[in-house]
Amino acid sequence: MGLTTAQRAAIQNNWATVNSNMQEFADSLFMRYLSANPGDIQFFPKFASAGVGAQLRSNEAFQEQTLTVFKFLGEIVAKLNDLEAAGKMLNERVVTHKPRGITMAQFERLLDLLPRFLQENAGANGPCADAWRVAIANLMPFMRDAFAK
Numbered sequence: 001m002g003l004t005t006a007q008r009a010a011i012q013n014n015w016a017t018v019n020s021n022m023q024e025f026a027d028s029l030f031m032r033y034l035s036a037n038p039g040d041i042q043f044f045p046k047f048a049s050a051g052v053g054a055q056l057r058s059n060e061a062f063q064e065q066t067l068t069v070f071k072f073l074g075e076i077v078a079k080l081n082d083l084e085a086a087g088k089m090l091n092e093r094v095v096t097h098k099p100r101g102i103t104m105a106q107f108e109r110l111l112d113l114l115p116r117f118l119q120e121n122a123g124a125n126g127p128c129a130d131a132w133r134v135a136i137a138n139l140m141p142f143m144r145d146a147f148a149k
Contacts, residue, residue: 002138007131008080014124014132015077018070026066027057029117033110040109043102080135087142094146104147111136 003011018025034041038052046061056062072093079086094107115132118124124132 002083003080003131003135007127007134010124010128010131011080011135012077014118014122014128015074017122018118019074022070022074023063023067025122026070027063028121029110029113030062030066030069031057032117033113036113037106037109040106043100043106076139083138087139090139091142091146094143098147104144107143108140111140 034052034056041048041052044062044065046065047056047059050056050059050062072089076086076089079089097107114136115124115129118132119126119129
């Protein structure tokens with residue numbers, strides 16, 4: 001299916017908003033994710049002992065992790081003109097996460113939150129949120145293939 005030029009532009013323009021306050025957006029998305037999936041904190045040994053709650057936001061290891069993820073997402077956003085290259089980057093990420101017991105389900109739960117989160121918090125309008133959904137749908141098969149190996 002791919003992304004249209006307008007969809008890529010909408011995502012990249014929205015990401016500029018995220019980039020302007022990346023730490024805050026990253027922390028907020030992960031707080032939402034972990035609040036909905038508290039058992040998944042076990043996959044983050046550097047801050048798992050802090051527990052899920054408001055105290056997590058001030059945890060340096062948490063902040064470092066969320067920023068790392070969002071910087072990586074920024075690299076994916078920059079490659080949206082070449083979905084194959086973006087998909088290969090995601091494939092490589094799966095290779096490093098799968099041995100730690102992280103499943104496709106965890107990636108899906110986080111990425112499922114992203115479009116609405118950006119709509120509610122980072123100014124993504126309806127068509128932009130839809131473009132995020134299309135991009136995610138186009139990139140998920142790369143990750144699924146990596147998990148299948």
